[in-house]
Amino acid sequence: MKRFVVFAAMLGAALSPQFAVAQTPAPVPAAQPAATMAPAAAPAGNPLKGSQKVAMCQGCHGIVGWRTAFPEVYRVPKLGGQNAAYVVAALKEYKTGNRGHPTMRAIAASLSDADMADIAAYYSQAPLTTASK
Amino acid sequence: MTMTKRMLFTLAALAVFVAGNAAAADLEAGKKKVQEVCAACHGIDGAAPIMPEYPKLSGQYPDYLQKALRDYKSGARKNPIMAGFAQGLTDKDIENVAAYFSTQPSVLATMH
Numbered sequence: 001m002k003r004f005v006v007f008a009a010m011l012g013a014a015l016s017p018q019f020a021v022a023q024t025p026a027p028v029p030a031a032q033p034a035a036t037m038a039p040a041a042a043p044a045g046n047p048l049k050g051s052q053k054v055a056m057c058q059g060c061h062g063i064v065g066w067r068t069a070f071p072e073v074y075r076v077p078k079l080g081g082q083n084a085a086y087v088v089a090a091l092k093e094y095k096t097g098n099r100g101h102p103t104m105r106a107i108a109a110s111l112s113d114a115d116m117a118d119i120a121a122y123y124s125q126a127p128l129t130t131a132s133k
Numbered sequence: 134m135t136m137t138k139r140m141l142f143t144l145a146a147l148a149v150f151v152a153g154n155a156a157a158a159d160l161e162a163g164k165k166k167v168q169e170v171c172a173a174c175h176g177i178d179g180a181a182p183i184m185p186e187y188p189k190l191s192g193q194y195p196d197y198l199q200k201a202l203r204d205y206k207s208g209a210r211k212n213p214i215m216a217g218f219a220q221g222l223t224d225k226d227i228e229n230v231a232a233y234f235s236t237q238p239s240v241l242a243t244m245h
Contacts, residue, residue: 064243065194074196080244085185098211100204123244 045084045114045121053119056107071102079123087120158195159225163233166226170218171234178237192239198231 060066060076067075079087093099094108111119168177171190175182179190190198204210205219206227222230 075194078241080242081240
């Protein structure tokens with residue numbers, strides 16, 4: 001039992017971002033039964049479903065070099081090939097208000113966790129199109 | 134007289150060109166700053182972050198990267214890790230770092 005607690009604590013430490021900053025994350029050993037005790041992982045996204053949910057993203061993120069006009073002018077980020085977990089994290093930040101672009105906040109507020117995972121899975125695929133520099 | 138005028142014009146054009154270049158981002162300084170501050174987590178070229186929650190930065194638009202860093206610095210974008218790093222960057226650092234990442238080979242692209 002004690003051994004399990006120690007293992008769980010180590011797993012928790014290994015999963016925390018602060019720990020990982022200082023240390024290259026070790027590959028998680030396969031087939032550890034305790035791994036199922038880890039905090040619920042983000043739902044795995046479905047890129048195909050995601051492709052049906054990005055209509056409202058593409059008006060800006062689907063156009064090479066597209067600039068926001070409000071509240072500041074800058075090119076909206078390229079999303080093709082981005083880490084899926086980062087895209088989910090960004091959408092959640094907009095939804096909770098930790099990130100403040102008005103349009104992105106309104107859109108993120110309308111998305112469920114499953115929607116976010118699907119959209120992120122779609123964008124994280126190797127980009128199929130225009131590699132703009 | 135026309136000769137003098139032409140020379141003056143050339144000089145003026147040269148001055149504008151030099152001033153423009155001086156104001157442009159310094160990629161070498163950006164690379165140095167990236168190695169000191171960003172590379173440990175995002176990778177030296179920004180293409181290989183150590184955590185899936187961290188973004189790839191190589192090839193991203195420099196104006197977007199500047200906006201993100203300014204927002205982390207001001208606290209408009211709330212992230213305790215990035216706030217600490219961004220607060221150590223001057224406006225010039227932000228410009229240089231963004232320019233450096235944006236010019237690295239990237240897997241990022243606009244997806245239609």
